[in-house]
Amino acid sequence: MKKIGIALIGYNLMGRVHSRAYQDVKMLFSPPILPVRKVICGRSKQLVQDAQEKLEWQNFETNWEDAIKREDIDIVDICTPVYLHKDIALKAAELGKHIICEKPMAMNSIEAIQMLKVAEKNKVKHMVMFNYRKVPAISLAYQLIQEGRIGKIYHFRAHYLQDWLIDPSFPIYWRLKQNQAGSGVSGDLGSHIIDLARFLVGEIKEVVGAEEIFINERELIDDQGSRTGSMGKVDVEEATLFLSRFENGALGTFEVSRMANGRKNYEFLEINGSNGSIVFNFERMNELQFFSKEDPSHIQGFKNILVTEKHHPYMKNWWHAGLVIGYEEPFVHNINDFLISIDKNTNPEPNFLDGLRTHQVLDAIKKSVQERCWITVDK
Numbered sequence: 001m002k003k004i005g006i007a008l009i010g011y012n013l014m015g016r017v018h019s020r021a022y023q024d025v026k027m028l029f030s031p032p033i034l035p036v037r038k039v040i041c042g043r044s045k046q047l048v049q050d051a052q053e054k055l056e057w058q059n060f061e062t063n064w065e066d067a068i069k070r071e072d073i074d075i076v077d078i079c080t081p082v083y084l085h086k087d088i089a090l091k092a093a094e095l096g097k098h099i100i101c102e103k104p105m106a107m108n109s110i111e112a113i114q115m116l117k118v119a120e121k122n123k124v125k126h127m128v129m130f131n132y133r134k135v136p137a138i139s140l141a142y143q144l145i146q147e148g149r150i151g152k153i154y155h156f157r158a159h160y161l162q163d164w165l166i167d168p169s170f171p172i173y174w175r176l177k178q179n180q181a182g183s184g185v186s187g188d189l190g191s192h193i194i195d196l197a198r199f200l201v202g203e204i205k206e207v208v209g210a211e212e213i214f215i216n217e218r219e220l221i222d223d224q225g226s227r228t229g230s231m232g233k234v235d236v237e238e239a240t241l242f243l244s245r246f247e248n249g250a251l252g253t254f255e256v257s258r259m260a261n262g263r264k265n266y267e268f269l270e271i272n273g274s275n276g277s278i279v280f281n282f283e284r285m286n287e288l289q290f291f292s293k294e295d296p297s298h299i300q301g302f303k304n305i306l307v308t309e310k311h312h313p314y315m316k317n318w319w320h321a322g323l324v325i326g327y328e329e330p331f332v333h334n335i336n337d338f339l340i341s342i343d344k345n346t347n348p349e350p351n352f353l354d355g356l357r358t359h360q361v362l363d364a365i366k367k368s369v370q371e372r373c374w375i376t377v378d379k
């Protein structure tokens, strides 16, 4: 069996999710190449050593360049704050290593173009971890749309709402700094629903947006994460709303917020077409609601499909019908697809071009907010 060595950069939230995904993909998906958890990297020796033991990696490093240049590494998996994505990806590509990069792919589309070009030049495989595409219910929505079951699409409607910034005493850490995160909630949560919009409906032609920072000052923390008692200015948006027109004529409505009290990870989509509609809510991620005008009129209404059958996308490798899956499983699907693409020498999806297209939409939203008008998305 062919084996492939992984270097994971970042061991916290996404580092833990990806670590488990490498384990699950081996146990449940029979990928053509076996991923081997070779080296995990973080800045603090003690913390990364703890992570190495707990997440079962063979080695650890405290410098990402040392981790990725090792001869036994074939895939570099980037789970760091956004401002580091570009440098790690460029170096990895130049060393001929395949790349999995967390979203948002980069700080902006200029960086994303550079990453795509260097990855293509060095002929390495590249993926952006837009995990929600690989939720079986969303893959099924894609299949229903491709089969023409909802007809011509008129509306795409999406919210992605969280509430972790509601508390004014929540301090400024990397996600609340423009120079480390690139943007606020638009790049963080918005990138996911922009990717889903492109995946399910098609390319976005133009946008008009509004954004807000409701709490302008928060407490600063030091390099060790301890509170300093001094206040700093928040320079990334807490909420963004935008409208879009798609190239195929559909209209889009999007809302993302970190200030939606009571909402934890509320990702909701509704798509209305000439022949039917589709509704998805991540809090019920194993279900897809489908309305078809082709049903006899006396029984028309939304039906709830439990997407756990063997014939549903990605489900044949999981459990029996009705045994639901959870948050981390779509990451397993992406990693399995990535390993297949390396083995078959095909282009994985979602890839750096998808990451770039998302940034082009994000850049257009930013410009629209500044200029208070509709902006055409650059391609």
Ligand SMILES: NC(=O)c1ccc[n+]([C@@H]2O[C@H](COP(=O)([O-])OP(=O)(O)OC[C@H]3O[C@@H](n4cnc5c(N)ncnc54)[C@H](O)[C@@H]3O)[C@@H](O)[C@H]2O)c1
Pocket (backbone or CB within 6 Å): 009, 010, 011, 012, 013, 014, 015, 041, 042, 043, 044, 062, 063, 064, 078, 079, 080, 081, 082, 084, 102, 103, 104, 129, 130, 131, 188
């Ligand atoms: N796909 C998703 O749904 C999803 C969800 C959450 C986060 N993310 C993305 O994942 C990435 C990481 O987010 P997170 O929530 O895991 O962040 P986090 O703050 O929990 O972890 C960041 C990790 O990066 C490491 N790190 C920071 N600087 C480093 C350096 N110079 N060298 C090596 N390691 C360094 C830290 O030690 C830490 O382990 C971000 O791009 C974020 O947007 C994606």
